[in-house]
Amino acid sequence: MNRSRLIRFRHGACLPLTDLPRLDFATFRESLFEEVATHARVASFFGHPTDEGLDLYAILVHDWQGELALLRTQVTGSFTSLTPNCPQLHLFERELAEQYGVRPEGHPWLKPVRFHTPWIDAADIWGRDPRQHPIPGDMDFYRVEGEEVHEVAVGPVHAGVIEPGHFRFQCHGEEVMHLEISLGFQHRGIEQMLIGGPHPAGIYQLEAAAGDTTIGHTIAYSQVLESLADCEAPLRAYAIRAIALELERLANHVGDIGALAGDVGFLPTASFCGRLRGDYLNLTADLCGSRFGRGLIRPNGVLFDLNTTEVEKMLQRLAVLEPETRGAIELCFDSPSVLARFEGTGPISTDDAEALGLVGVAARACGLIRDARLHHPFGPWEEGFNTPVIETNGDVSARGNVRRREIYASHQLLRDALKRLPPGPVSAPLAPLAADSLAVSLCEGWRGEVVHAAITDKAGKIARYKIVDPSFHNWSGLALVLRGRQISDFPLCNKSFNLSYCGFDL
Amino acid sequence: MLSIIRERLRQGHRTGKYPKEEPQLPERFRGLPQLTRDLSPQACAAAVAGCPFAALSNNDDTLQINLGRCLFCADCPAAEQGALTFSNDYRLATRKHEDLLLGDEVYRLTDRLNKRMRKLFGRSLKLRQVSAGGCNACEADLNVLGTLGFDLGRFGIQFVASPRHADGIMVTGPVSENMKSALLDTYAAVPEPKLVIASGACAIGGGPFRDSPEVNNGIGDLLPVDLFIPGCPPHPYTALDGLLRLLGRL
Ligand code: SF4
Numbered sequence: 001m002n003r004s005r006l007i008r009f010r011h012g013a014c015l016p017l018t019d020l021p022r023l024d025f026a027t028f029r030e031s032l033f034e035e036v037a038t039h040a041r042v043a044s045f046f047g048h049p050t051d052e053g054l055d056l057y058a059i060l061v062h063d064w065q066g067e068l069a070l071l072r073t074q075v076t077g078s079f080t081s082l083t084p085n086c087p088q089l090h091l092f093e094r095e096l097a098e099q100y101g102v103r104p105e106g107h108p109w110l111k112p113v114r115f116h117t118p119w120i121d122a123a124d125i126w127g128r129d130p131r132q133h134p135i136p137g138d139m140d141f142y143r144v145e146g147e148e149v150h151e152v153a154v155g156p157v158h159a160g161v162i163e164p165g166h167f168r169f170q171c172h173g174e175e176v177m178h179l180e181i182s183l184g185f186q187h188r189g190i191e192q193m194l195i196g197g198p199h200p201a202g203i204y205q206l207e208a209a210a211g212d213t214t215i216g217h218t219i220a221y222s223q224v225l226e227s228l229a230d231c232e233a234p235l236r237a238y239a240i241r242a243i244a245l246e247l248e249r250l251a252n253h254v255g256d257i258g259a260l261a262g263d264v265g266f267l268p269t270a271s272f273c274g275r276l277r278g279d280y281l282n283l284t285a286d287l288c289g290s291r292f293g294r295g296l297i298r299p300n301g302v303l304f305d306l307n308t309t310e311v312e313k314m315l316q317r318l319a320v321l322e323p324e325t326r327g328a329i330e331l332c333f334d335s336p337s338v339l340a341r342f343e344g345t346g347p348i349s350t351d352d353a354e355a356l357g358l359v360g361v362a363a364r365a366c367g368l369i370r371d372a373r374l375h376h377p378f379g380p381w382e383e384g385f386n387t388p389v390i391e392t393n394g395d396v397s398a399r400g401n402v403r404r405r406e407i408y409a410s411h412q413l414l415r416d417a418l419k420r421l422p423p424g425p426v427s428a429p430l431a432p433l434a435a436d437s438l439a440v441s442l443c444e445g446w447r448g449e450v451v452h453a454a455i456t457d458k459a460g461k462i463a464r465y466k467i468v469d470p471s472f473h474n475w476s477g478l479a480l481v482l483r484g485r486q487i488s489d490f491p492l493c494n495k496s497f498n499l500s501y502c503g504f505d506l
Numbered sequence: 507m508l509s510i511i512r513e514r515l516r517q518g519h520r521t522g523k524y525p526k527e528e529p530q531l532p533e534r535f536r537g538l539p540q541l542t543r544d545l546s547p548q549a550c551a552a553a554v555a556g557c558p559f560a561a562l563s564n565n566d567d568t569l570q571i572n573l574g575r576c577l578f579c580a581d582c583p584a585a586e587q588g589a590l591t592f593s594n595d596y597r598l599a600t601r602k603h604e605d606l607l608l609g610d611e612v613y614r615l616t617d618r619l620n621k622r623m624r625k626l627f628g629r630s631l632k633l634r635q636v637s638a639g640g641c642n643a644c645e646a647d648l649n650v651l652g653t654l655g656f657d658l659g660r661f662g663i664q665f666v667a668s669p670r671h672a673d674g675i676m677v678t679g680p681v682s683e684n685m686k687s688a689l690l691d692t693y694a695a696v697p698e699p700k701l702v703i704a705s706g707a708c709a710i711g712g713g714p715f716r717d718s719p720e721v722n723n724g725i726g727d728l729l730p731v732d733l734f735i736p737g738c739p740p741h742p743y744t745a746l747d748g749l750l751r752l753l754g755r756l
Contacts, residue, residue: 115684116720136684156688159667161635161649163642164685185684186639189720200558204577204714204738211643211739268510272517274653281650282532288580289534292643294738295580303580304534327513334509502641505682 007070011376014227017436017455020072022055028073029082035060035069036086041357041370043068043442043451045092046466047100049120050074054100059440059453063375068440081107088357091472097125111139114184114505119192137166137182144170144177152487156185163501171487179482179490181475186505194465198225198299198433207294210469210503215241215248215284216445217467217503218297220452223378223441225299228433228456235422237301242384243417244284244293244302246410249446251280252498253403253410254325259495260400261332264341272328279321283314301427311418318418322411329404342397346481346493349394358477360448360470361406362497365391365398372444385413396496433460447471447500469503520654525756529596529743536578536592537741541569543610545589553590556583559716565609573598573613574606574710574724577738598736599748603726606710606734616733618754623699627673628753630662633703634672634696638689639721640679643739644706648676650742663749669693674701674732680708680715681722693729701752702729705745707738714738 007020023031036042044059053076060069081104083090093104094113101122104110110125115136118124128134136156143151150171156164164185170178190205206221207214219241226233233241258273281291288296288304296302306314332338348358353366363370373385389405391398433456440453448470457463478497482490522529531537545553550569554562561575562584569589584590600606601616618624637645648665651658658664666672669692681689693702704725707713712723725731735748750756 133683156685157636157692161637161645161652161665163637163640163645164688185682185688186637186679187682187684187720188639188680188715189718190715192720193715193718201714204558204579208641208643208708208714208738211641212646214643268514271654272513274650275517275520275655278650278653278655285532285535287534289532289536290578290580291647291741292739294577294643295536298581324517327516331510331513500642502639505684 011441012227015438023073025073042088044468047096048464066375078103078105083107087355114187136184141168141180165501174486176482176487179479181479183504186502190506191465197462210500213445214293215244216443216450220441220443220450222299224439224452224454227439229431231431233301234425236424237426239421240302246414247284250410251277252446253407256498263492263495266338269332300430305426345396347395348481356476357473359473361402362474362477365402366394367392372442372449376442399496435460471499471504521657538593538595539590541590553584570609573736596741596743597747598744600734616751624754632664632666632672633676634669635676636689636692638679638685639682644678647739647742669695672696676703677709677725678705680712683720701732703733704731705735710734
């Protein structure tokens with residue numbers, strides 16, 4: 001019955017804001033629950049302040065229909081939290097509270113997310129001093145009381161060359177009863193910087209939103225702008241984007257398998273993969289001069305082309321790298337001692353994964369078929385992908401195996417894409433953005449789906465830009481798998497997720 | 507066991523010959539810029555206006571580039587206008603803030619530490635890395651220095667877990683407000699004498715996030731910097747070259 005209130009669209013569509021009904025909150029809430037009960041999941045949920053109140057936008061995804069659905073409502077001051085019925089919203093609601101000073105009443109876990117002052121002139125709902133920058137990690141951590149309970153706090157600065165974050169374990173002996181993760185240390189204010197754009201610096205900020213997912217985020221950004229400008233990038237540009245996306249996946253997945261092997265002390269694979277990862281990064285550098293894909297993707301095209309000799313060279317490099325990669329990886333997955341450590345460690349059930357709204361590698365390791373390359377391909381990629389990789393155990397071994405098999409699948413995808421590069425130009429001019437409109441785009445980065453949404457104002461400038469990195473959904477998955485596990489399993493579980501701090505913190 | 511040995515033979519010996527042999531960088535790699543000489547004042551002004559990161563300035567009608575701010579963009583408007591070109595030279599690290607500014611003179615690479623510091627750190631340098639808002643590209647390409655191809659350990663340089671075991675800190679990221687105090691605490695925990703290295707455009711001057719109210723535009727005014735490594739992110743060889751020069755090993 002409520003279905004008619006939904007706006008259904010495919011990504012790539014540009015929706016005029018005037019076409020979007022503003023539902024009253026009760027209808028909004030009921031429709032959202034109804035959708036989620038019929039296999040939709042929440043890809044993005046964000047606010048946009050207006051003179052009358054805070055507009056809330058829920059972007060729901062029906063993967064198998066390849067469809068998105070949008071719900072909009074308006075709130076002022078406070079609203080009934082949706083989290084108790086729909087746990088995958090828990091961080092989105094905390095984020096709204098922090099950004100706009102609205103209170104989701106009845107939220108079971110209402111704490112700051114990134115530790116910044118409210119974005120609009122509103123009172124901080126935690127009563128923190130508005131004249132001072134909030135102190136990161138300053139919140140009520142969940143605590144287990146008891147004589148034999150102890151607390152382990154780690155970070156923000158960690159032992160390795162990695163990004164900062166704070167982890168708190170409630171332990172009984174070696175057993176973790178609860179892990180709470182508090183991030184925000186990497187917050188640079190990206191979404192705020194994009195307002196009023198597209199600015200010349202915008203694409204560079206997106207390139208560094210999560211520096212290991214430069215290609216994923218810049219594709220998502222470019223697609224949003226292309227949708228709003230009602231332009232399509234040339235076919236050849238799509239193909240080069242797809243090549244870059246798979247190279248990024250290869251470099252990171254190979255690196256992750258090396259890191260997993262290193263964590264259980266299996267050094268041959270760790271060192272071989274460390275080197276191979278660099279070789280894939282170098283292929284990206286051959287394409288665009290930067291190992292991380294900086295400077296390649298731009299709205300409405302790409303900046304670098306590949307001529308026949310370059311394609312040939314890349315194919316030859318791949319022909320060498322492929323058997324070396326397989327050799328390095330199979331060595332580890334053939335080792336009983338490694339498997340004994342991977343199997344059964346850090347499992348998460350399909351139901352929990354679904355409730356938390358996990359995406360990407362972590363979701364596919366729990367039997368959830370969620371892959372934007374399959375469900376939400378863009379433009380000409382539509383015939384390009386039909387082999388999502390699924391594992392069902394939901395443990396470290398499953399997350400490792402998803403990566404292992406995706407590496408092999410990416411080799412195939414890359415070879416095909418290189419051999420079938422369509423002719424033509426690689427970029428076209430971008431028209432001005434449509435005024436008062438909204439567009440959403442999804443791109444399957446190596447960790448999972450990257451979701452960008454933008455709303456323009458009446459001058460066609462960006463009025464709200466919302467970024468959801470896959471890590472935003474998946475950090476809660478990591479916290480959950482530690483429950484009831486040995487604290488010494490943490491590093492291995494953490495590597496098996498390998499989530500982004502800055503992608504979360506923005 | 508046999509399969510491990512077999513695979514080891516196939517994978518071969520991979521550590522590069524650097525510094526005995528120059529590294530092979532990709533053809534499209536954008537390294538040390540070369541400014542076009544004798545630009546007209548209009549061309550100079552157009553180039554300065556075109557850079558979104560304020561990396562270019564007009565110094566008495568000659569163009570000047572601040573390598574600490576430059577992101578080595580593939581679509582640099584100044585390069586498109588012919589005001590500069592990127593060479594393949596990866597050597598960019600320098601000691602002083604002023605030396606990051608390049609006009610028509612030769613770029614001044616970092617010089618070595620003084621004798622006492624070289625005696626202390628020349629053969630063994632332990633660094634604590636602190637990411638302060640870094641996007642994980644700088645971090646990843648520092649991590650890479652530990653892999654087979656570079657094998658940082660053979661130069662006696664190593665990243666360590668505790669600041670107490672370190673001879674200095676290597677900072678990446680624009681120094682987010684939320685990491686400022688953790689960065690200063692880490693610095694304070696390193697025993698004297700100590701080094702501070704700013705790696706990447708963000709750590710040097712804020713990079714693409716310059717002037718966001720949530721960042722500090724790099725470590726510039728927070729800590730005394732001993733080595734600047736430009737790039738977004740710097741190529742691993744840029745970082746390695748800088749470290750070895752600083753230690754007087756090149
Ligand atoms: S490369 Fe980028 S940062 Fe450097 S001068 Fe050109 S536009 Fe400015």
